[in-house]
Amino acid sequence: NNRKKTNIPKTPSKNTKKISxxxxxxxxxxxxxxxxxxxxxxxxxxxxxxxxxxxxKLHVSVLPKSLPxxxxxxxxxxxFLHARLSDKSGGCIYISGVPGTGKTATVxxxxxxxxKSMDAGKLTNFEFIDINGMKLSEPRQAYVQIWKQLTGxxxxxxxxxxxxxxxxxxxxxxxxxxxxxxxxxxxxCTKRQDVVYNLLDWPTKTGAKLVVVxxxxxxxxxERVLMGKVTSRLGxxxxxxxxxxxxxxxxxxxSRLRGxxxxxxxxxxxxxxxxxxxxxxARRALDICRRATEIAENNDREIVSMIDVKRAVDEMIASPKxxxxxxxxxxxxxxxxxxxSEVHRTGVEEVVFQNVYxxxxxxxxLNGETTxxxxxxxxxxxxxxxWRLLLCEHSRLDVYQRLLLNVSTDDVQFAIKAVDV
Amino acid sequence: xxxxxxxxxxxxxxxxxxNKGDTPSLDFSNASLGNTPTRRYTPTVKKxxxxxxxxxxxxxxxxxxxxxxxxxxxxxxxxDKNEAKExxxxxxxxxxxxxxxTTPSTLLGxxxxxSPEKQDKLAPKKLFPSSKYSEARxxxxxxxxxxxxxxxxELCKLEEYIQFHLDNEMxxxLYVSGPPGTGKTASLxxxxLKPKFKKAFQIVYVNCTTMKSATxxxxxxxxxxxxxxxxxxxxxxxxxxKYLAQSHKMLLLVxxxxxxxxxxxxxxxxxxxxxPSIPKSKLVLVxxxxxxxxxxxxxxxxxxxxxxxxTLLHFQSYTKQQIMDIITERLxxxxxxxxxxxxxxxxxxxxxxxxxxxIRRALDIGRRVVExxxxxxxxxxLQPTNENDANPDSASTAESANEKPVDFKEVxxxxxxxxxxxxxxxxxxxSFPMQQKILLCSLMLILNKSKNKDINLGKLHQVYxxxxxxxxxxxxxxxxxxxxxxxxxxxxxxxxMMKKEARLSKVSLQWDQEVLTAALQDKALTSEIISDxxxxxx
Numbered sequence: 032n033n034r035k036k037t038n039i040p041k042t043p044s045k046n047t048k049k050i051s052x053x054x055x056x057x058x059x060x061x062x063x064x065x066x067x068x069x070x071x072x073x074x075x076x077x078x079x080x081x082x083x084x085x086x087x088k089l090h091v092s093v094l095p096k097s098l099p100x101x102x103x104x105x106x107x108x109x110x111f112l113h114a115r116l117s118d119k120s121g122g123c124i125y126i127s128g129v130p131g132t133g134k135t136a137t138v139x140x141x142x143x144x145x146x147k148s149m150d151a152g153k154l155t156n157f158e159f160i161d162i163n164g165m166k167l168s169e170p171r172q173a174y175v176q177i178w179k180q181l182t183g184x185x186x187x188x189x190x191x192x193x194x195x196x197x198x199x200x201x202x203x204x205x206x207x208x209x210x211x212x213x214x215x216x217x218x219x220c221t222k223r224q225d226v227v228y229n230l231l232d233w234p235t236k237t238g239a240k241l242v243v244v245x246x247x248x249x250x251x252x253x254e255r256v257l258m259g260k261v262t263s264r265l266g267x268x269x270x271x272x273x274x275x276x277x278x279x280x281x282x283x284x285x286s287r288l289r290g291x292x293x294x295x296x297x298x299x300x301x302x303x304x305x306x307x308x309x310x311x312x313a314r315r316a317l318d319i320c321r322r323a324t325e326i327a328e329n330n331d332r333e334i335v336s337m338i339d340v341k342r343a344v345d346e347m348i349a350s351p352k353x354x355x356x357x358x359x360x361x362x363x364x365x366x367x368x369x370x371x372s373e374v375h376r377t378g379v380e381e382v383v384f385q386n387v388y389x390x391x392x393x394x395x396x397l398n399g400e401t402t403x404x405x406x407x408x409x410x411x412x413x414x415x416x417x418w419r420l421l422l423c424e425h426s427r428l429d430v431y432q433r434l435l436l437n438v439s440t441d442d443v444q445f446a447i448k449a450v451d452v
Numbered sequence: 453x454x455x456x457x458x459x460x461x462x463x464x465x466x467x468x469x470x471n472k473g474d475t476p477s478l479d480f481s482n483a484s485l486g487n488t489p490t491r492r493y494t495p496t497v498k499k500x501x502x503x504x505x506x507x508x509x510x511x512x513x514x515x516x517x518x519x520x521x522x523x524x525x526x527x528x529x530x531x532d533k534n535e536a537k538e539x540x541x542x543x544x545x546x547x548x549x550x551x552x553x554t555t556p557s558t559l560l561g562x563x564x565x566x567s568p569e570k571q572d573k574l575a576p577k578k579l580f581p582s583s584k585y586s587e588a589r590x591x592x593x594x595x596x597x598x599x600x601x602x603x604x605x606e607l608c609k610l611e612e613y614i615q616f617h618l619d620n621e622m623x624x625x626l627y628v629s630g631p632p633g634t635g636k637t638a639s640l641x642x643x644x645l646k647p648k649f650k651k652a653f654q655i656v657y658v659n660c661t662t663m664k665s666a667t668x669x670x671x672x673x674x675x676x677x678x679x680x681x682x683x684x685x686x687x688x689x690x691x692x693x694k695y696l697a698q699s700h701k702m703l704l705l706v707x708x709x710x711x712x713x714x715x716x717x718x719x720x721x722x723x724x725x726x727x728p729s730i731p732k733s734k735l736v737l738v739x740x741x742x743x744x745x746x747x748x749x750x751x752x753x754x755x756x757x758x759x760x761x762x763t764l765l766h767f768q769s770y771t772k773q774q775i776m777d778i779i780t781e782r783l784x785x786x787x788x789x790x791x792x793x794x795x796x797x798x799x800x801x802x803x804x805x806x807x808x809x810x811i812r813r814a815l816d817i818g819r820r821v822v823e824x825x826x827x828x829x830x831x832x833x834l835q836p837t838n839e840n841d842a843n844p845d846s847a848s849t850a851e852s853a854n855e856k857p858v859d860f861k862e863v864x865x866x867x868x869x870x871x872x873x874x875x876x877x878x879x880x881x882x883s884f885p886m887q888q889k890i891l892l893c894s895l896m897l898i899l900n901k902s903k904n905k906d907i908n909l910g911k912l913h914q915v916y917x918x919x920x921x922x923x924x925x926x927x928x929x930x931x932x933x934x935x936x937x938x939x940x941x942x943x944x945x946x947x948x949m950m951k952k953e954a955r956l957s958k959v960s961l962q963w964d965q966e967v968l969t970a971a972l973q974d975k976a977l978t979s980e981i982i983s984d985x986x987x988x989x990x
Contacts (some may be wrong), residue, residue, distance in 0.1 A: 034625070053962040074915065103682065106827070110808060110823065110827050111823065112827075114586065114589060114823060115824075117586070118586055118589060118590050118595050120589075120590055120595070121593075122594075123594065127942075128940075129942055131937050134939075151508045185796060192662070196662055223661075225661045225662075225663075228709075229661060229662065232661070234661075235594055235595050235596075236595060236596070236598035236730060237596050248942045249941075249942045249944070250942060250944055251942050251943075251944035254944075259631070259632050259742060260632040260709070260742060263632035263633045263810050263812050263813070264632075264812065266812065266813075266814045266816045267813060267820065268819075268820055274883055276883060278591050280863065305926075307885055307886075308884060308885050308886040308887050309885055309886075309887050309888075309927075309928065309932070309936065310935075310936070310939055311883070313887050334530070348926075348928070348932065349931075350929035350932075351925075351927075351929075352929065352930070370740060380910070381702060422953050422955070435953075435955070435956075437930075437953075437955060438930070439910075439913065439914055
């Protein structure tokens with residue numbers, strides 16, 4: 032017996048046998064495997080220069096310890112959730128705002144604080160579950176995810192739904208509160224809206240002890256998309272995250288860069304103003320700053336200067352179409368001009384190929400080129416269509432296909448003139 | 453628990469059990485059982501517990517113990533009672549007489565029904581100094597209420613209807629309609645909880661939104677009835693019909709959110725509504741939905757046969773008086789009636805009744821008002837006494853001292869937030885990015901000055917471009933422009949009808965122009981752009 036024991040680790044064949052003893056299905060059923068990822072073989076390089084460090088800090092995934100400029104919303108959500116959890120009554124809250132305004136980050140921060148006070152014993156126990164509409168292949172998979180996070184078991188959605196229904200409709204004094212975060216709510220809306228209805232109906236049950244926090248982009252989603260009964264259950268506790276203005280964006284970037292002097296002068300302000308003028312998206316401001324550090328690094332600068340930021344902004348808020356027109360062949364540019372003049376002649380945006388071809392002849396002679404035949408012109412048209420400078424109909428319509436300019440006529444003129452000079 | 457020896461009846465009890473060496477806790481449970489209205493005695497006990505234990509958590513623990521005692525001890529008590537009777541011979545005055553006819557099972561039901569729950573809620577109120585607001589918040593919950601104020605007439609009708617069919621043992625169908633939040637489900641669940649119906653009926657309650665598809669309703673009903681299950685929908689349907697044709701107990705089938713059962717040819721709904729007319733079936737069918745005339749519009753064939761036609765019952769949306777009654781009743785139950793002033797309540801109820809008459813909304817707003825008042829007061833208390841954080845007792849006493857009722861002003865601000873709509877919310881914060889402002893102004897320019905009101909994104913971009921060029925602003929590319937439009941769309945100002953090409957998608961303004969100009973908050977820019985006709989020409 033003893034000898035056998037010592038033998039086992041030595042022989043490789045037995046070892047492998049032991050690992051592969053269970054068939055994959057069995058392992059799946061037991062669920063004792065936690066998914067793991069391959070380890071990298073080389074260590075990650077530590078950031079050495081201030082620019083690299085700044086870039087690391089500026090990454091979108093790095094969550095700061097406290098979220099600047101969102102104190103008011105934080106307090107609102109915190110007091111709502113804290114009240115519900117300490118009252119042990121259910122409820123829902125709807126949070127909306129355009130992308131990149133810190134909705135999910137703020138909610139997660141609130142939940143972290145609540146968990147902290149739960150661990151300190153100031154708050155009754157609660158379970159936290161989060162689902163994301165974007166991560167579900169189908170709205171009903173939400174039941175599976177919720178049940179999985181509650182118990183760790185994986186079932187079909189019918190079964191999960193039944194179990195959840197039982198759990199939330201029966202009151203159980205031993206069970207604590209449950210906090211459910213539903214991100215991207217608008218993706219859970221189907222025609223029947225049964226998933227949304229159920230998610231919002233459970234909190235109204237007496238024994239459920241469920242608080243649902245829903246997040247979506249659209250401000251008027253309840254009125255626009257949801258049915259009357261679902262809106263009624265969603266309630267009126269709503270919170271809107273406004274887009275950041277330039278001061279706030281500046282503060283956000285500056286708070287991440289505290290302690291580094293990687294950015295010179297008023298560079299941050301330029302980024303903040305540019306982004307705030309368009310969308311007020313914090314992710315975008317951070318991305319532009321990161322790109323600016325990369326540009327500065329390529330140019331062997333210690334500090335990000337105004338020029339780098341300018342280039343980064345131009346890159347990120349770019350208009351590639353003029354570039355594309357500039358790099359077209361001579362004949363293609365003439366073709367675009369022909370389309371423009373046809374639009375000008377008819378006054379209608381949509382033009383027919385054969386009329387454009389008629390315009391093409393004189394324009395070619397003016398430029399001293401030989402006029403291409405119809406087949407060549409059609410091939411050009413198809414190329415421009417593939418670049419999306421033109422919108423074409425199907426090519427089997429030949430000369431009768433209608434064309435639409437996908438760039439403004441001014442852009443075409445501008446690009447062509449700039450080359451001529 | 454030792455304190456319970458001071459209960460008024462323990463003396464009597466001692467004479468019963470003095471020699472048996474029972475624990476005092478047993479004593480107490482006997483006392484609560486001794487007379488039928490158990491509720492009257494438990495509060496006194498509760499108080500004792502409260503006094504003995506200062507903190508909230510302690511009292512909670514006690515409560516749990518109490519409950520357990522109640523539940524676990526009940527069968528024993530019966531036995532004890534009998535023994536006591538046999539031993540002593542002398543019957544105690546009244547309690548046993550009222551008790552003796554009841555069976556243990558009903559007693560159990562009585563015990564678990566109300567008393568412990570209520571005590572649970574009441575207990576922390578007296579202890580916790582700052583809990584007045586939170587009590588009000590709890591009282592205004594939107595879960596199933598204990599008594600339905602303002603729905604007495606409908607409840608009466610419902611009960612009459614069911615009672616009538618019960619007395620005559622005949623089947624019937626009833627369709628209950630009403631806007632969301634008017635208490636349809638609450639009334640029905642109230643009816644279903646009535647002991648007399650519970651006894652006489654086999655009750656099946658199905659919420660149709662929980663069904664996977666319309667036809668799965670059959671298998672769900674079969675499950676509830678405890679029949680043998682079959683796999684196919686048709687099989688289960690015939691099984692139900694067979695069951696109905698046989699002699700059986702009266703069946704009360706409640707289908708909540710019935711409009712979810714709509715299918716293409718309405719086969720499911722028709723067959724369900726035909727069940728009451730099956731000979732010998734004793735089925736009372738109640739369907740709940742929002743639409744007033746669901747049975748007429750989607751089930752027109754029912755009109756042809758009078759015996760199939762369901763009786764209709766409509767739940768009107770709540771009036772102002774009813775909403776006020778409901779809120780006052782809730783607050784009175786929690787003993788915090790003075791949290792709302794009269795005018796505040798009038799305003800709240802009037803506004804909600806005028807807009808929707810949805811009680812969920814009214815309760816929601818009420819709760820919100822209380823929450824806001826609470827947080828405001830917290831600010832007031834915490835700011836001047838920051839050093840006081842160390843000893844929370846003094847802070848909390850200060851809180852309770854200036855716990856004043858919610859007034860007109862707070863209610864109005866919440867109502868304005870809610871019913872002012874999204875326009876109102878925007879005008880408060882100055883948060884339109886510059887490019888979005890220009891986009892909206894260009895749109896208004898086209899709408900006002902151009903002949904063609906059919907605006908697509910390409911055209912809008914053209915005008916926007918001109919406007920930007922004139923002001924020496926950076927012009928956004930078309931792809932950026934599309935995403936800018938969809939950002940504005942999330943606010944509900946625009947509506948984009950996406951076509952195959954982004955350039956061709958239609959844009960329509962959803963807000964009134966005056967409201968929009970007010971929201972933009974930049975009078976100079978707006979008026980300048982809107983009057984600038986030169987940007988329109990090519």
